[in-house]
Amino acid sequence: MTTTTTCRAWVIRRGDGLTLGFTDHDARLRFGNVTFRPDHGMSARALVQGSGLSVDNSEAEGALSDNAITERDLLAGLWDAAELKMWEVDWSDPAQRRLVFAGSLGEVSRSRGAFRAELRGLSEPLNAPQGRVYHPRCSARLGDGACGVDLSGPGLQTERAVEGCEEGRLFRFAGFPAFDKAWFERGVLLVLDGEAGGLRGTVKNDIALPGGGREVELWQGLGIVPKPGDRVRLTAGCDKRSVTCRLKFDNYLNFRGFPHLPSEDWLLAPQAGGGRGGS
Known part of the structure; x- marks a missing residue:
């Protein structure tokens, strides 16, 4: 692969399976059963990749297009967390290529008929908090597997x-x-x-x-x-309180909070906590 014949190509795959390929070359490329087109006005900034667990810092930007990435699809969240891969490719021989980035789209902004999307590397999930949070309010999301409420049920x-x-x-x-x-x-x-x-x-x-x-x-x-x-x-919405879970959704057995935890004031000053002396 020589510098004079090197270009970049990237593929974006949405959660619903729609796949689009782009390149900064002036002609189409094809490999991996994907056609990479140059006519969507999409480009990607230079990658900044760390050796640790920091997020690979880059952005993709381009013009909104009726047949590619539309403003409506962005507003509907169809491109949220879409999978993205980027290669350096020898356009004279696409078999000669090197994968330089793999990750997903992060925050997307729109302005004046164009979009800009943050690229997040594969290490991004490692920055997310792990384990349960001990809090009086429920940690589940209404209707998810931990909650168990059927949102299509009567009255919801x-x-x-x-x-x-x-x-x-x-x-x-x-x-x-x-x-x-x-x-x-x-x-x-x-x-x-x-x-x-x-x-x-x-x-x-x-x-x-x-x-x-x-x-x-x-x-x-x-x-x-x-x-x-x-x-x-x-x-229907949920304010994460135990009384709401019991009376509104009849789902208290699945409540994922700790409603009987003492308050922060009691933890800092137990002598003022209404007689709860720790016994």
Whole structure:
């Protein structure tokens, strides 16, 4: 492999199996059953690789394209944690290549019709905390294997047509089913169809209005504003408290917190902890 015939090629594979290949060469390359195309306007910065467990520091950037990486797919999170590999390739003989990076996409930002994605190396998961956290509130995520709640069960979801939406953040509904107030706070709003189909947001406020209406506010506005008539699915939220697990979800046997732990004040000053002297 010579310097004059060396280019870079990288492949991105999403969780749903969609695979795209890119190269900074001026012509197509093909190896490993992947075609690497130069016409997507995507490039990658020089890699900074550490010898320890530090994250390999690099970025991929490029223009949003209807037939490659679209803004809608990025907003929907379809490219989150996508697998990425990068090679140095002799374009005159693609069999002569060297793998220089393997990892995944990290944080993705968008601006003025372009995107920028952080590249995370294979050592990134080693930086994540391991083991259980001893805390009064539950450590499970609602609906996961540790929690065990079936979110499709009765009373935990509802599907409605959008009637009013401001800035992709504030939704209003009339004739809403009779759910308790704040039932969907910390839950999820998922857009099911329309241009914004697949986008989701976390519910900040869920307010019951007079006359059976409902006002649902997201923490952050959706990148594409749903139109009236588009359907959304609202899923109940959980504040991780033991009483919520018991009364709202009837799931106390699977509660993953430690509600009877003494408070931090008692640990620092046990003599002021209401008679809990350690006996």
